[in-house]
Amino acid sequence: EDQVTQSPEALRLQEGESSSLNCSYTVSGLRGLFWYRQDPGKGPEFLFTLYSAGEEKEKERLKATLTKKESFLHITAPKPEDSATYLCAVPLSNFGNEKLTFGTGTRLTIIP
Amino acid sequence: DAGVTQSPTHLIKTRGQQVTLRCSPISGHKSVSWYQQVLGQGPQFIFQYYEKEERGRGNFPDRFSARQFPNYSSELNVNALLLGDSALYLCASSLDGPGNTIYFGEGSWLTVV
Numbered sequence: 001e002d003q004v005t006q007s008p009e010a011l012r013l014q015e016g017e018s019s020s021l022n023c024s025y026t027v028s029g030l031r032g033l034f035w036y037r038q039d040p041g042k043g044p045e046f047l048f049t050l051y052s053a054g055e056e057k058e059k060e061r062l063k064a065t066l067t068k069k070e071s072f073l074h075i076t077a078p079k080p081e082d083s084a085t086y087l088c089a090v091p092l093s094n095f096g097n098e099k100l101t102f103g104t105g106t107r108l109t110i111i112p
Numbered sequence: 113d114a115g116v117t118q119s120p121t122h123l124i125k126t127r128g129q130q131v132t133l134r135c136s137p138i139s140g141h142k143s144v145s146w147y148q149q150v151l152g153q154g155p156q157f158i159f160q161y162y163e164k165e166e167r168g169r170g171n172f173p174d175r176f177s178a179r180q181f182p183n184y185s186s187e188l189n190v191n192a193l194l195l196g197d198s199a200l201y202l203c204a205s206s207l208d209g210p211g212n213t214i215y216f217g218e219g220s221w222l223t224v225v
Contacts, residue, residue: 004154034214043116043202043216044155087154092168098145098206098214099168102154 002027002092006103014111016077021106023088024070033071034100035064036087044087047073078110114139116205116217124223125193133188133220137205143167144186145214146178147202155202161186162208193224 003026013019025033032051036044048057050066057064061082063074073086085107089100117136125131137144143162147155157170161180175191184205190197200219206212 036216041200041221043118043200043218046213046215049213089154092157098143098160098162098204099157099170100147100155100214101157104152104154 002090002101004088004090004101004103006086006088006106008106009104010107010109012109012111013075013078015079018074018076018078020075021073021086021108022070023073023103025088025090026069027090027101031091033066034089035071035073036089038085038087038105040085047086075108078108080110080112083108083110116203116215118201118203118217118220120220121218122221122223124225127193127195127224129193129224130189130191131193131222133190133201133203133222135186135188135203135205135217137184137186137203138215141205141207141215142184143206143208144180144184145204145206146186146188147204147216148172149200149202149219150198158188190222195224198222198224 005024007022035047038044048064053068055066065072085105087105089102092099119134145160146158149155159178160168164180178188180186202219204214204216206214
């Protein structure tokens with residue numbers, strides 16, 4: 001069964017304090033791993049898609065990396081506006097990309 | 113360019129009632145999917161439609177139904193509402209095919225009392 005596990009559940013950092021969020025997955029035949037950012041009461045906002053082990057993508061203070069069993073979202077020198085819940089997701093096996101299995105997310109709080 | 117738009121944004125219903133949620137995909141996107149997100153959890157897949165045909169269904173009861181129209185907009189219907197149906201209902205759209213990004217709308221908040 002496809003599973004996505006995110007850790008930690010919640011993370012509080014001081015402004016400028018770098019850290020990493022983890023997403024581990026068990027899926028047969030990975031067809032991509034997606035990272036989204038979700039602000040309270042809003043829909044998920046797309047950040048990155050990773051397809052193969054060793055792939056890295058960056059956007060501002062965020063960098064996503066992928067291995068054969070997990071993905072990391074590294075946040076460098078975060079600012080308060082980076083506070084949000086970060087979700088990772090993988091496509092369900094035997095379905096197309098549109099059917100995603102999500103983790104429960106990491107709730108990130110950046111303290112000024 | 114407009115993103116995925118959903119309506120209504122918030123609504124309150126009574127147990128046993130029926131609700132219809134609406135979604136307009138990004139222009140050019142023919143695939144629409146629906147997700148349910150309860151507080152503290154990640155979104156759960158409900159349905160996917162492509163070219164007006166249902167392509168997949170998640171583990172939800174038959175009280176949940178959906179359809180897609182010729183202009184690719186979509187409706188999600190939930191009958192005989194239960195308290196446990198209270199959630200954020202998300203619509204997402206994408207171009208068809210593997211590797212395409214799935215974009216989400218802001219969601220419809222449903223509260224069942």
